[in-house]
Amino acid sequence: MSVYFPPYCVENFLNINGYLHKAHESRLCLLDRAKLPCLTKNILENPSPILDLTDYSSRDNHNIEKIIESEDKRLPKKLFAYPYLIWVIAFIAIPMFFIVYYSLNTPEGLGLDNYARVFEPLFLNVFWRSIRLAVICTVICLVLGYPAGYILASKDFEQKGFIIFLFLMPMWMNFLLRTYAWMTILENNGVINSILERFGIAPLAMINTEEAVMLGMVYNFIPFMILPIYTVLKNMDTKVIEAAKDLGANPVKVFFRVIFPLSLPGVISGATMVFMPAVSTFVISDLLGGGRVFLIGNVIEREFMTASNWEFASALSVILMVTVLISIGLFSLIGRRAGN
Amino acid sequence: MKKALKYAYIGLMLFFLYAPIMVLVVFSFNESRSRVRWTGFTFDWYRELFNNPRIADALTTTLIVGILSTVFAVIIGTMAAIAIHRLRSTRKKLDTVQEKTLLGFTRLSMSSPEIILGVSLMVSFVFFINTFRLREIGFNMGFQTLLLSHIAFNVPYVVMSVLPRLSRIDERIYEAAMDLGASPFTAFRKTMLPQLKPGIISAAMIAFTLSIDDVVVSTFTAGATTNLSILIFSQARRGVNPSINALSTIMFIVVMFLLYVINAIDKKTKKNVQDDNNEGVLEI
Numbered sequence: 206m207s208v209y210f211p212p213y214c215v216e217n218f219l220n221i222n223g224y225l226h227k228a229h230e231s232r233l234c235l236l237d238r239a240k241l242p243c244l245t246k247n248i249l250e251n252p253s254p255i256l257d258l259t260d261y262s263s264r265d266n267h268n269i270e271k272i273i274e275s276e277d278k279r280l281p282k283k284l285f286a287y288p289y290l291i292w293v294i295a296f297i298a299i300p301m302f303f304i305v306y307y308s309l310n311t312p313e314g315l316g317l318d319n320y321a322r323v324f325e326p327l328f329l330n331v332f333w334r335s336i337r338l339a340v341i342c343t344v345i346c347l348v349l350g351y352p353a354g355y356i357l358a359s360k361d362f363e364q365k366g367f368i369i370f371l372f373l374m375p376m377w378m379n380f381l382l383r384t385y386a387w388m389t390i391l392e393n394n395g396v397i398n399s400i401l402e403r404f405g406i407a408p409l410a411m412i413n414t415e416e417a418v419m420l421g422m423v424y425n426f427i428p429f430m431i432l433p434i435y436t437v438l439k440n441m442d443t444k445v446i447e448a449a450k451d452l453g454a455n456p457v458k459v460f461f462r463v464i465f466p467l468s469l470p471g472v473i474s475g476a477t478m479v480f481m482p483a484v485s486t487f488v489i490s491d492l493l494g495g496g497r498v499f500l501i502g503n504v505i506e507r508e509f510m511t512a513s514n515w516e517f518a519s520a521l522s523v524i525l526m527v528t529v530l531i532s533i534g535l536f537s538l539i540g541r542r543a544g545n
Numbered sequence: 546m547k548k549a550l551k552y553a554y555i556g557l558m559l560f561f562l563y564a565p566i567m568v569l570v571v572f573s574f575n576e577s578r579s580r581v582r583w584t585g586f587t588f589d590w591y592r593e594l595f596n597n598p599r600i601a602d603a604l605t606t607t608l609i610v611g612i613l614s615t616v617f618a619v620i621i622g623t624m625a626a627i628a629i630h631r632l633r634s635t636r637k638k639l640d641t642v643q644e645k646t647l648l649g650f651t652r653l654s655m656s657s658p659e660i661i662l663g664v665s666l667m668v669s670f671v672f673f674i675n676t677f678r679l680r681e682i683g684f685n686m687g688f689q690t691l692l693l694s695h696i697a698f699n700v701p702y703v704v705m706s707v708l709p710r711l712s713r714i715d716e717r718i719y720e721a722a723m724d725l726g727a728s729p730f731t732a733f734r735k736t737m738l739p740q741l742k743p744g745i746i747s748a749a750m751i752a753f754t755l756s757i758d759d760v761v762v763s764t765f766t767a768g769a770t771t772n773l774s775i776l777i778f779s780q781a782r783r784g785v786n787p788s789i790n791a792l793s794t795i796m797f798i799v800v801m802f803l804l805y806v807i808n809a810i811d812k813k814t815k816k817n818v819q820d821d822n823n824e825g826v827l828e829i
Contacts, residue, residue, distance in 0.1 A: 285628035293650040296697040300665030353558050356551045375562050377800050381760050382793040385781045386565035485658030
């Protein structure tokens with residue numbers, strides 16, 4: 206049985222499974238180096254599948270370039286590359302440029318005034334709250350999700366396929382509806398409070414709090430943490446674990462010295478996939494925070510849609526984008542460190 | 546004992562994941578508006594749903610945008626993946642630069658938060674509409690911009706799920722077809738396309754669900770047009786409403802059905818294709 210990953214997992218899975226890299230490596234293996242004395246480093250770095258099984262030993266350097274050139278013409282290359290280049294410029298580059306441009310746009314020409322406003326205590330607070338909630342949400346997801354991934358990957362767990370299917374299914378459901386579902390439960394006269402009432406306990410104010418927003422985030426994003434961890438643990442070489450046990454390590458030591466470090470790529474990919482949507486959300490904080498828990502996403506949305514202060518909202522967007530890019534960079538740096 | 550603990554933990558997690566959805570479903574059949582007391586079984590909320598023209602309109606918009614954006618994204622994305630793949634296999638510096646640029650922007654788009662994609666598209670649409678007076682030719686914020694932005698955020702996912710397939714394709718078959726006299730297009734259709742098919746199918750699936758699911762980008766780029774997500778969002782902001790529960794239940798059932806169909810198709814293709822190691826798919 207196979208299970209489809211929802212959208213933004215794909216790229217991450219490509220990375221953690223190393224498919225892209227493997228594809229290159231396997232092609233390198235196919236090239237029989239002994240047969241290719243004149244192959245330059247450059248070709249090795251950009252191996253072409255066409256080169257694979259050709260015997261180049263009898264040809265000289267010059268000819269190879271010609272061969273590559275002529276063989277390349279077989280598939281329309283430029284023909285397909287240019288439309289996409291135009292597409293990328295029109296729908297990715299230009300919009301991004303506009304955001305940066307508007308963020309620098311002030312009544313007195315180009316300047317950094319909009320950015321200066323971001324550092325007012327009010328907005329620093331919002332910014333700090335977004336980061337704090339996203340970090341806590343990522344940590345909770347990790348703490349709750351790691352055991353789940355671990356159990357799912359363990360050998361004696363039966364009915365694995367079906368259960369993983371169950372974990373994936375909510376991810377295919379509209380994320381708005383999943384958030385909305387919690388409104389019914391947390392409301393002042395919602396499910397939890399009505400149960401409490403029956404036991405004579407005073408109702409709790411749960412909705413419109415930071416905790417409610419955090420709960421919504423964890424609920425929505427925890428599958429993104431479980432699945433990469435599961436994938437990594439499942440593909441882990443069990444011989445390493447057995448070797449550690451044979452060498453006398455106790456289970457705790459085996460876990461912290463062997464299993465956890467080896468599963469770090471999954472953890473990092475999961476953390477990225479949880480942190481990124483959590484830090485930029487405005488839907489969850491809007492529905493479960495009831496306009497009382499303001500995150501950076503809410504400010505951007507309000508400034509763009511109702512306040513029409515595009516310049517300031519653009520500056521906020523740029524800052525959010527930079528935050529996300531930095532966090533992705535940090536995560537991958539940690540991953541690489543751990544890998545070494 | 547240890548095993549029981551494992552099952553208990555997974556059980557709790559699944560309860561956490563499904564309990565809210567179940568509450569949602571149950572109360573869509575509740576007679577009173579209350580979410581607390583069960584007063585009796587009814588289909589009223591479903592009836593109200595089907596009699597509501599706004600919901601029918603929103604659903605139509607969602608489906609049309611979903612289908613059209615999937616078709617366009619698959620075409621553009623597959624072509625782009627082929628282009629990037631071809632650019633990889635040369636030594637020319639310019640080609641490498643081009644490949645890196647294309648791939649870089651594709652990745653950038655995928656790793657941007659949705660809200661950034663939404664606002665950046667909105668800002669540029671508005672700019673172009675105002676500067677070139679596109680209103681006079683009938684181009685305004687609305688269905689067109691909604692569709693364009695859905696295609697825009699779908700294309701990178703298509704590229705990324707077709708690209709890994711391409712590197713595993715045996716291009717010699719394509720060349721053989723050309724040698725035997727096929728035109729490039731026929732050769733592509735007869736040799737490459739069948740090999741790319743699993744990648745393209747999963748790309749289309751991803752694109753379609755992304756489009757149906759999207760709230761954030763639509764909020765910014767839809768103008769006066771309303772799709773299902775925008776409608777639900779605006780209603781949910783005002784509080785809980787049993788009609789939305791009914792709508793959620795229907796959507797939940799549709800998604801379950803779709804997933805079942807996809808798995809069935811997948812099993813079938815598995816039998817035919819031995820090496821089906823698709824990147825959109827996790828092998829269990």
